[in-house]
Amino acid sequence: MDVVETCGKETTLSSGEPSNKRSIPSIDYDGVVGFENDAEIIMKKLTGTTKELDVLSIFGMPGLGKTTLARKVYNNPSIVNHFDVKVWCVVSQAYNRTTLLVEIYKQAINKECKIKENDDVADMLRKILIGKRYLIVLDDIWEVEAWEDLRLCFPRGENGCRVMVTTRIEQVAKYLQHRSDPYTLRFLTMEESWVLLQKKVFQGENCPSNLVEAGLQIAQHCKGLPLVVVLIAGIIAKMGREASLWLEVANDLSSLALGEQSMKVIQSSYDHLENHLKHCLLYMGLFREDHKIAVDDLLKLWMAEEFVLNSETENMEEASRVCLNDLLNRSLVMVSTKKINGDIESCILHDVVREFCLRKLKEEKFMQLTVPYSPYQHLCSMNSRLCVYIHDDLVKQLDHCEYQFDKITMLESKESTKCFGECSRSLEFIAHPNFNPWNKSNPLPLLVKLKLVRVLHFPYEELPSSWPIAVQSLTYLRYLEISVEEFDFEWISHLLDLQTLVVRSSNFRRTSPATIWKMKKLRHLNVKKLSFVWDDNDKAIFEETSTTMLENLKTLHSHRIFRYDMNPRFWWRFANLEELSLRVEALPSCSLFPSVEVHTRLQSLYLVISPQRFLDSVGWESYFVFPSNLRHLRIGGCFLTKEMTLNIARLKKLESLTLETGFHWDDHHCWDVTNVEFPALKYLELYGARMEEWKASEESFPVLEELSIRIGYYYKEIPPSFADIPTLRLIKLYDYTDSLGVSAMNIKKEIEENTGCDSLQVLLL
Incomplete structure (x- = not known):
């Protein structure tokens, strides 16, 4: 229909x-x-x-x-x-x-x-x-x-x-x-929702004073969606004009406002989706209400659950993003925030869509017959999986039935009966990130019973020290995000299907890298503190003829890494990196990228180095020659010398640049880029840059669109040449001097006088 x-x-x-x-x-x-x-x-x-x-x-x-x-x-x-x-x-x-x-x-x-x-x-x-x-x-x-x-x-x-x-x-x-x-089209404001609600309910009459407070609550819970406002108005218009009745509606708005009439609109969009997109959407429905879902995490979770591509497929991230774009294009998912480069940072489900997803999941008893999507695999393939979302009622029945799945009443269906009859191991549980039903201090015993679970997600509460023993049985894990006291790669090296590893550890531990090479499917690695201890068995890895590689690794983030105990050739083992984020605790003794042509796929680099490491160094800039295909660069700590500026300007594809840098106090604090060009740079952010003067020509930033300055206490003005940049659309200033604000407004005024257009927006925050 x-x-x-x-x-x-x-x-x-x-x-x-x-x-x-x-x-x-x-x-x-x-x-x-x-x-x-x-x-x-x-x-x-x-x-x-x-x-x-x-x-x-x-x-x-x-x-x-x-x-x-x-x-x-x-x-x-x-x-x-x-x-x-x-x-x-x-x-x-x-x-x-x-x-x-x-x-x-x-x-x-x-x-x-x-x-x-x-x-x-x-x-x-x-x-x-x-x-x-x-x-x-x-x-x-x-x-x-x-x-x-x-x-x-x-x-x-x-x-x-x-x-x-x-x-x-x-x-x-x-x-x-x-x-x-x-x-x-935007959503209605709360005030607009209230005006519309009154018009529909009272047909031009004023709302009685005793109903205003309850009416405002109803308007707020409609979340700016006109269809919901109109439908709920039709309900309360037929009620007695009593505040208690209206408050009941406000408290139970979802079940009333999102009735069958409004659900039909969502149902039509849902029916039009391909099967794998239906799984992706329903999965999102289990996040908390109004939760801003981090896109990078969501795509990795879809991959882990094989909603998108089989684990052997090379471009899973790209395919996952295509799925998200399909849902965005159909207005079933909304953009919440964007990154500086224009990519989507987080997304959100409107309450109407989320309520629809929850109803659909409950109708199916949180069960899905899932076929991993692949462009090379027909959707009617026999390789389907019966997946059940872990939720409160299921946990209670699991405990009561001593984890004998065929005795769990909520799993009694044609699909599950057939599944159990063939092989109970084919039943897979989805531990959704929103899932935390247990009130126990130690959740691990439950997960040990769910050996086919693919995602373990405990990023905030620190797990007990026995976690490595519990994880031993979870050999199907593809996504592991945990907060623990100590971590060693050896404890999880048996997880050969692992794609994503995120570890927040409170204590520093030096670990051998030997075990990491076993995890060939690892694609995303984020470990808060990472330091390797090299031994004789590792030497072969650093030979140029070595074939030891993690070819699938695309992102590597570490908040602390010690360069003095790491041979530079170590980075050659990650040739296909696309994102790299490091906090280096010691000045390197040689180039961070000794062979820049190795990392041709590296698009994003965030590098922080403590500035005191540079006080007695000469020629340290030669250690920071970056891969030429970088599009996004963020640097903190190191001094912004002329040589360092030229290293950055050599990046002809660089689109966004964030500088959290300063100058040696013995130098003249002037950043002079008059004769330097950043040909592709669209976004420039200066964060607490300690300089007294900034010089630039109109050729320095020919395609710049946005300039952002935070903690701009140290210099007096933006170079006047910024008025000659035809693409400049936005200047944002945070914590700035009066003279810096005046210079921004002067640039705006000059552009208006020269072009006759109010094309530049200045935000003084």
Whole structure:
């Protein structure tokens, strides 16, 4: 069944096959709230001076009010009077091209007509639109193919014609882009939600004072989603006007607001997903409400559970990110924060989607028949796995049944019975990161019984000292994140399938690296304190002819590493590193990257070295010649000498640079880059840089987009040449001197005077 978003009292039918369509009950949005500014922006785009055909896409998650906003604009008198022809059609997931064209044609001629079987409706429509200024609204487009089926019917004259599209798929919005960028719809503020709730409940009357507090709580719990506000208003409008009843609604809003009507909207998106994306989405539903999910961690967890790719596949990270982008494009997942390079740092599920996921999981008793996704493997492969999420009720039954899985009542189903009948070992448990049901001080005995678990995630509570013994039996682990008192690679070297290892240890322990070479599938390593002790057995590793490699290792992070006991050739063993983060406790005696061509895939480097190590050193800069393909560099501690600056400028692909550096107090504190160019640098951050003066030319940062200065107490101004950087869009100052703030505003003023555009934003924080 296909579900379409509808609004208003006019059209609620899809333009697909009528016999196969059912629409959700029409919701009256006459009391539109919160879209005034949005509507004004869109109307200006629709009636703007551009004479060429333009396509404006309104993009957002289900229930956010895309159709509401489009209808508000469509019915505005200024829009009605501006266009000769206006057409509104709902496209939806499954549509029939001919039926859709007929509907558009009938509205375009504004009368009923009979279409013969052999009529070329597309050509008829094109001809009727030629020479007219038209507005075509295509509501709820799911696929770019729908646009390709229609676009040739819309003449590209110079009449100021427009096509307005609503979609929950970001990829579709971007594909349709002509001149105007896709318009991303925001959530309502709490105040706007409260105004909309009052309009719907009281129909223009004022809310009684005794209901205001409870009403505000209800509005807040609607989380800015208009569909939820409207649906909950319909519920409380039929209640008695008693504060106690409204407070009950506020306390139990999820079950009331997210009833079957609102769930249908999410269900339609869910049904449209491929099977592996359904597993990825449901997995996210078990994170805490409003939890900002770290994307890097999420992708590694998906990989560990084989929701995305088989463990032998080379580009699992890339495939996982494609899955996340698919969910983002469908508006089922939202971006929460971004990194300075524009990559997504964290994402979040709206409460509507999260509640849907939880309901779906409960319906299936937290069980999933999972097929590891691979582009080379058919989804109907027999290599499926019965996975059960570990949750409170399951833990209780596991204890009660002494871990005899065939006696657990909640696992009694056709799938699980067949699974148990064949081999109880084929039952796999998913220890979700949100999972912490036990109240015991020692959780390890339970996990010992779950030998097929793939993820062990205890990042905050320090595990008992017996943890290495317990982990001995968990040989299927792919993801291990723990906080422990002591750590040694030897204790986990038997985990040959391990992909991700994150260790926070409170005590420092020197360890032999010999055991790490056994873990060939290791892809991500983050150990807080890491120091290796070399012995005679390790010498062969450092021979240039040695084939001992961790070829799959992509990220390596350590908060403390001792260079004086590490042969530089050690780094050659990690040739495919993409991210490296180190705090080096001693000045190296030779180059950190003795052969820079080895690390051609290294994209991101974060390096911190204590500055006191440089006081008596000469020529230390030669130790810091970086791999040439670096795109992101962050350096802390070392002095920003002329030689060090040139080392950084040699990185022709460098896009972001963060400097947490200073100058030797015997030097003149001036960072002079007048004759130095950073050709690809888009983002520059200076964090507590101890310099009295900064010189630069307009050629120094030719494509810089953002400058951020934190703790800028040590110098007086930003170089005036920054006013000549055409790409500069943002300057952010934190903890700065008055003169530094004045220089930023002077740059902004000069750009406005020279260009006539207010293109630079200055944030004084």
